[in-house]
Amino acid sequence: MCAEALDAVVRGLYGEFSAFRGTGKVADYIPALAEVDPGHFGVVVHTLPGHVTACGDADVLFSIQSISKLFTFTMAFAGRGESIWKRVGKEPSGTAFNSLYQLEAEAGIPRNPFINAGAMVISDMLLADYPDPMAELLAFLHRLTGDESIGYDQHVYQSELEYGMRNASLAYLMKSFGNVQNPVDxxxxFYFKQCSIRMSCRQLAQATQFLANQGMNPLTGRAILTPSQTKRTNALLLTTGLYNEAGDFAFRVGIPAKSGVGGGIAGIIPGQLSVVTWAPGLNTIGNSQLGIDFLEEFTTRTGLSIF
Amino acid sequence: MCAEALDAVVRGLYGEFSAFRGTGKVADYIPALAEVDPGHFGVVVHTLPGHVTACGDADVLFSIQSISKLFTFTMAFAGRGESIWKRVGKEPSGTAFNSLYQLEAEAGIPRNPFINAGAMVISDMLLADYPDPMAELLAFLHRLTGDESIGYDQHVYQSELEYGMRNASLAYLMKSFGNVQNPVDxxxxFYFKQCSIRMSCRQLAQATQFLANQGMNPLTGRAILTPSQTKRTNALLLTTGLYNEAGDFAFRVGIPAKSGVGGGIAGIIPGQLSVVTWAPGLNTIGNSQLGIDFLEEFTTRTGLSIF
Amino acid sequence: MCAEALDAVVRGLYGEFSAFRGTGKVADYIPALAEVDPGHFGVVVHTLPGHVTACGDADVLFSIQSISKLFTFTMAFAGRGESIWKRVGKEPSGTAFNSLYQLEAEAGIPRNPFINAGAMVISDMLLADYPDPMAELLAFLHRLTGDESIGYDQHVYQSELEYGMRNASLAYLMKSFGNVQNPVDxxxxFYFKQCSIRMSCRQLAQATQFLANQGMNPLTGRAILTPSQTKRTNALLLTTGLYNEAGDFAFRVGIPAKSGVGGGIAGIIPGQLSVVTWAPGLNTIGNSQLGIDFLEEFTTRTGLSIF
Amino acid sequence: MCAEALDAVVRGLYGEFSAFRGTGKVADYIPALAEVDPGHFGVVVHTLPGHVTACGDADVLFSIQSISKLFTFTMAFAGRGESIWKRVGKEPSGTAFNSLYQLEAEAGIPRNPFINAGAMVISDMLLADYPDPMAELLAFLHRLTGDESIGYDQHVYQSELEYGMRNASLAYLMKSFGNVQNPVDxxxxFYFKQCSIRMSCRQLAQATQFLANQGMNPLTGRAILTPSQTKRTNALLLTTGLYNEAGDFAFRVGIPAKSGVGGGIAGIIPGQLSVVTWAPGLNTIGNSQLGIDFLEEFTTRTGLSIF
Structure with a gap:
């Protein structure tokens, strides 16, 4: 599909779906997120040749929340390789995204790196690997986007810390099994700072280009992951990137993606493009409802699925 | 990749992996399966243009077991459309393939159509849709393969019936929730007859061509599923086709596939080819160990993954 | 407490609690039970010296349901001794009375003989021990009560059979683990016939005298269980006799007892008396609500608890 | 049974069972407990008239661990009455004593006050009720025993704190559900200090006299609990005092009791006596193996069970 045609399809769909702004329910487990205006809606499609179609709130910063798990995972996978799989699995979770049950039954090994427990184990690895892992993560995002303004939101971070009892419970449980090595605090x-990073759809679409591009950052020409690692990361995103809705998302949309409770979804069509949507209203599973609906129609109309 | 090059890669890999014949443990939950020679190894790659590379025991009949779930699902999905999702889910199971736990917690709705409970619900649908669903299933396979010799193994069927207490337990549990409408017997x-169907790698690679071909049976030029349904079926296979190992298989191999405890694996590369392996030795999760190892190397060397 | 005083307390309490007839919800999982008039209320207190206080519907026959588990357990324990504990546990279930979860997690060994799964294992033992175990069970009840009219209700039995899918699921699961040896059918x-036995409060209070009497049937002077076995059976009733409400019942009432969804409760005060209540309205856990309320006040006013 | 006869039975049994000193495995989840000599064995029987039979290591101090739950529960029950049941249940746990599963499934309400999670909720109550609850608890024990030397072991306390990740996980989980109101730290x-209290068999047998004595402390003549509360506490001990072994203990021994991983067991025969054993070797469930064996034989020979 040529750039002009793709551009027209995206803009047309954006217009159609704008009528449904405000669908779903804004995350309210922390006060700082509950304040977000549910009417926001942004879409960016960024093709490998570098053509960008940006619609609506494409440049508004939002809390990327669990989309950050994609970047911390990439850092750990790039740095440690296959050895990370001793401490975290590759399978869908099959239950709610913060469930303690499987973690207990499986001796403190989280199901995959894209659920909260898994991302905390990845964080624990990065704490061992870098003297200042948060600075390293931000520097990584700066290199991926060419934009040094990316940072995290102190207000959201403090709110996460204050209401993070359940994540503390998960972390202590893993520590009791020996799968957290640094102090839980x-x-x-570090984990809550990641979740509090603010980025726009445009920045995220740029930052995830390497996953569409066999692992190479197009801005620098440097490899972030090997082609094989990139393919594997995309496979992992497809099976585990949308919490307990991964199967339904694969069925309806059919592309690797990572969602966050801030309402963002970052999707990849390998060899073709990255696509990011932001609409804060969530469905009952915690994924952006308008985002999923848009992406389903996007892959249907363009025929751009991986299947 | 041209046919000759693909042919060479497949034959080369077959030679390399033949050294590992007998790896794993033959299924022994029923006596009839335990009798199979663990040294069998067959591979067939069947491209969309119709080029077939067949290696080793490519024409030996084996018990397709859960690969049959792919065909019964297709019949139900083609016949009933999206309404089937009221009675069966689309999510990975997250636990052992015949676990009662999730089924009980989720009120008799199986996680997906490719675990035993889900396939029994699909069977229940087909019992309502056809006067003789087993004849219909075999006729479907005959049309897909152009081979009317395909049937089921009475010996395996009787053995399944005799040792099928756990499946009976699942079926009665679903009936107690109202999700089985016909008599459990x-x-x-019907379910055990499906599992007892005997096919060769070559036949299976032919029978699954429609999934690589946007839903059209290349032998007849008739649509089995719509292109959209085909894409969705492939997505479902990727997230749920290998029981509790779906995530790892997607990570390592990266293609939609369905496995069976008979040691077969049928994989799809949409738009390109179907690939079937048979090696009876299973890993601890119940999937063919040599088959998975072969397929991982096959997608790595050819670069033919969907990601 | 002398017979006259006890008599007065029981009659007084019966009068007070009669005002609450109809409390709770009659079991409706099978049509035959749903037809029962919720206004029934009967109480019998039967002391070891043989003094009987009977109030209200003390002589109306009702479906004893799970109270039958007490008698089949006694037959198996008397006949097989401690060897029964290889196939059934002695611990409270901790979940709903027909849950499959623990049964699966614990390899087909039911938690105790007073939940459905446990009583089916006991039934399986009796099927091996007697050519006609149902005739044997009825003969046992005839000896305990001196009343040969006791039988089971064909209408309830047929209804149980028809709606017994969940129990069938439990039985097939246990058979898959090898803990059911006879055909599940x-x-x-046999199990459903036990549940369908009809008895009155008066008959049940007579039939359970041996548990208050160190194991001896006062009508015949013959030992049913040894004193040690009797003590142990009473302990088991206290910890497991009221399904998932055993702890609360022990806390509030403080005596060994067995309940049934027909609305009956049979309680024992070792060395003193048996007490039976019948009121068909159940609480949310499936035990007679008025029965529990009456028994709590009965043990409070008389001081006749075991603690 | 007269005091002399009881004395003789206890001494005889102590002699017989001394041969099995060292049975079981000393708790090793914290280093401070693992250091205890497994050969210790102490027994004290303390009758209501005040006759004390003390054998072996009856005066050696040991870590009472979970037996402390009995005293904190009593303080909360005495102070708050039935309102405590809104935040903690009365049912057996049915799973391992520190399992997170039921706690998550039941929205942060622990099954009973005698598992770790329940005792932490009780601790949370006492933190709200007293400015210095640890001082209050020790003062309570001083009043119950007439011995002001009772304190806690700093070494064990520090060890508990250091290895207490799993309890931290439980506490944070309950806090996420709102069932812990004070800071988790x-x-x-407070919880770990309780567990680290050191007492002897003789002191514990004195301290638990009120449970045999309808709630009255015989040393002071003052009521700790009402007779009704005492009866209920004993019932709760019977159904939940020995973790996941409560049913088996009730079956074999038949008396209310509380155990600790330090190897102590404190039992009550209402209206008659308290009995305390200490032998550090634990069975696989975490209860003193020699203690249970001794107590079974003790209630069998004396006939002093509640059933």
Whole structure:
């Protein structure tokens, strides 16, 4: 599909779906997120040749929340390789995204790196690998986007810390099994800072280009992951990137993606493009409802699925 | 990749992996399966233009077991459309393939159509849709393969019936929730007959061509599923086709596939080819160990993954 | 407490609690039970010296349902001794009375003989021990009560059979683990016949005298259980006799007892008396609500608890 | 049974069972407990008239661990009455004593006050009720025993704190459900101090006299609990006092009791006596193996069971 045609389809769909702004329910487990205007809606499609179609609130910063798990995972996978799988699995969780049950039954090994427990284990690895892992993560995002303004939201971070009892419970449980090596407080602080990073659809679409591009950052020409690692990361995103809705999302949309409770979804069509949507209203599972609906129609109309 | 090059890669890999014949443990939950020679190894790659590379025991008949779920699902999805999702889910199971736990917690709705409970619900649908669903299933396979010799193994069927207590337990549990409508005995008999169907790698690679071909049976030029349904079926296979190992298989191999405890694996690369392996030795999760190892190397060397 | 005083307390309490007839919800999982008039209320207190206080519907026959588990357990324990504990546990279930979860997690060994799964294992034992175990059970009840009219209700039995899918699921699961040895159909038929036995409060209070009397049937002077076995059976009733409400019942009432969804409760005060209540309205856990309320006040006013 | 006869039975049994000193495995989840000599064995029987039979290591101090739950529960029940049941249940746990599963499934309400989670909720109550609850608890024990030397072991306390990740996980989980109101750190510190209290068999047998004595402390003549509360506490001990072994203990021994991983067991025969054993070797469930064996034989020979 040529750039003009793709551009027209995206803009047309954006217009159609704008009528449904405000669908779903804004995350309210922390006060700082509950304040977000549910009417926001942004879409960016960024093709490998570098053509960008940006619609609506494409440049408004939002809390990327669990989309950050994609970047911390990439750092750990790039740095440690296959050895990370001793401490975290590759399978869908099959239950709610913060459930303690499987974690207990499986001796503190989280199901995959894209659920909260898994991302905390990844955080624990990065705490061991870098003297200042948060600075390293931000520097990584700066290199991926060419934009050094990306940072995290202190207000959201403090709110996460205050209401993060359940994540503390997960972290202590994993520590009791020996799968968290740093002090739980440090792991939680780093983890909540990641969740509080603010980015726009445009920045995220740029930052995820390497996953569409066999692992190479197009801005620098440097490899972030090997082609094989990239393919594997995309496979992992497809099976586990949308919490307990991964199967339904694969069925309806059919592309690797990672969602966050801030309402963002970052999707990849390998070899073709990255696509990011932001609409804060969530469905009952915690994924952006308008985002999923838009993406389903996007892959249907363009025929751009991986299947 | 041209046919000759693909042919060479497949034959080369077959030679390399033949050294590992007998790896894993033959299924022994029923006596009839335990008798199979663990040294068998067959591979068939069947491209959309119709080029077939067949290696080793490519024409030996084996018990397709859960690969049959792919065909019964297709019949139900083609016949009933999206309404089937009221009675069966689309999510990975997250636990052992015949676990009662999730089924009980989720009120008799199986996680997906490719675990035993889900396939029994699909069987229940087909019992309502056809006067003789087993004849219909075999006729479907005959049309897909152009081979009317395909049938089921009475010996395996009787063995399944005799040792099928756990499946009976699942079926009665679903009936108690109202999600099985026909008598449990009829559902089990039909289900066990499906599992007992005997096919070769070559036949299976032909029978699954429609999934690589946007839903069209290349032998007849008739649509089995719509292109959209085909894409969705492939997505479902990727997230749920290998029981509790779906995530790892997607990560390592990266293609939609369905496995069976008979040691077969049928994989699809949409738009390109179907690939079937048979090696009876299973890993601890119940999937063919040599088959998975072969397929991982096959997608790595050819670069033919969907990601 | 002398007979006259006890008599007065029981009659007084019966009068007070009669105002609450109809409390709770009659069991409706099978049509035959749903037809029962919720206004019934009967109480019998039967002391060891043989003094009987009977109030209200003390002589109306009702479906004893799970109270039958007490008698089949006694037969198996008397006949097989401690060896029964290889196939059934002694611990409270901790979940709903027909849950499959623990049964699966614990390899087909039911938590105790007073939940459905446990009583089916006991039934399986009796099927092995007697050519006609149902005739044997009725003969046992005839000896305990001196009343040969006791039988089971064909209408309830047929209804149980028809709606017994969940029990069938439990039985097949246990058979898959090897803990049911007879055909599942036979076990279910025997089990459902037990549940369908009809007795009155007066008959039940007579039939359970041996548990207050160190194991001896006062009508015949013959030992049913040894004193040690009797003590142990009473302990088991206290910890497991009221399904998932055993702890609360022990806390509030403080005596060994067995309940049934027909609305009956049979309680024991070792060395003193048996007490039986019948009121068909159940609480949310499936135990007679008025029965529990009456028994709590009965043990409070008389001081006749075991603690 | 007269005091002399009881004395003789206890001494005889102590002699017989001394041969099995060292049975079981000393708790090793914290280093401070693992250091205890497994050969210790102490028994004290303390009758209501005040006759004490003390054998072996009856005066050696040991870590009472979970037996402390009995005293904190009593303080909360005496102070708050039935309102405590809104935040903690009365049912057996049915799973391992520190399992997160039921706690999550039941929205942060622990099954009963004698599992770790329940005792932490009780601790949270006492933190709200007293400015210095640890001082209050020790003062309570001083009043119950007439011995002001009772304190806690700093070494064990520090060890508990250091290895208490799993309890921290439980506490944070309950806090996420709103069932812990004080800071988790404070709850844990108070909880671990309780566990680290050191007492002898003789002191414990004195301290639990009120449970045999309808709630009255015989040393002071003052009521700790009402007779009704005492009866209920004993019932609760019977159904939940020995973790996941409560049913088996009731079956074999038949008396209310509380155990600790330090190897102590404190039992009550209402209206008659208290009995305390200490032998550090635990069975696989975490209860003193020699203690249970001794108590079974003790109630069998004396006939002093509640059933």
């Amino acid at each position: 440090e792991v939680l602080r | 009829e559902v089990l008999r | 036979e076990v279910l038929r | 404070e709850v844990l510190r």
